[in-house]
Amino acid sequence: MAAKEEPRILERITSQFRIKGEVRRRGRIWIDVPTEGFVDFCKWLKEQGFEHLSAISAIDWPVEGKFELAYHLWSYQDKILITLKVKIDRQNAVIDSVTEVWDGSAQAHEREIHELFGVKFEGNNNLTPLFLEDWQGLPPFRKDFDWREYVRGKYYDRQNERERVYYD
């Protein structure tokens, strides 16, 4: 592998799309991507060799009022991991699905994030719950989901001597 491959790739991306990015360290690039034209950008990246979508992570920023989605892409050719960071509105958490680009691997990750954070992926045809059955309440991975309160209400019994402590 040629040395200093990362700046060259970042340069290619930023010149093509006019978006900000940085080389974090060897083999790691972070890019901030706007929601407009996001899927087209992903398609282009895949053509550039980033054909493996390792994971999609979601980060909740309640003060800022945003969800941050991080798409981790791996290129077998260049041995580089690119992280795409997309921020979407927390109140209206909708983003275009990348299932048409990475298909199956994107499908499962999007389904999970939809279940645990409540982000809607437009274009993903199967967002049925994966782990939680008959779930009522906020998506549990949101920061404003009060799990102590939820557990108290759903599982504990105030009359039970050993569980009373959780109400004090």
Add this chain to the structure above:
Amino acid sequence: MTCSGFCREGRKRDNRRLKKGAKVTVKESTKLKRLIKAIWIFNWFNSCGFIELVPVVASRWDMERFGMIIVGSPRHADVLFIAGYQTLKSIKRAQRVYEQMAEPRVVIALGACTMTGGMYWDSYNTIKRLSDYIPINMYIPGCPPRPEAIFEACEKIFQHVKGMD
């Protein structure tokens, strides 16, 4: 207790030219005695629960010398072992497994997580009191329980069944 033509007694009586389709009665105590000779186990394990019971099956502790074997279907099982934390999703499947088991049946819960949620006591998705969902005959505490503890529990079943005569 009635038994249709498929079980062992049914076949024996068939040889004596019993009328086809006739019901054969098996004494409850006879049926229980059979349980002493061979405990057939069905495992319902989540997470680490399975790994902790494997030593009991393997050669060092070797539960088969007591006639205990693991069966592939709950319909063949006398005893249901539940181990590992149970989520709301998995306990529903466990209930279905339990309902498929033939009487007399025994349910044994292994380990702290199974009984109370263990370290997941405040998780939004793990059940806290197993007996709210399934009738449990015996609890074996521990994280994990020792193989000897499991044998002791099974010995208690043997003694219990013997005492029922």
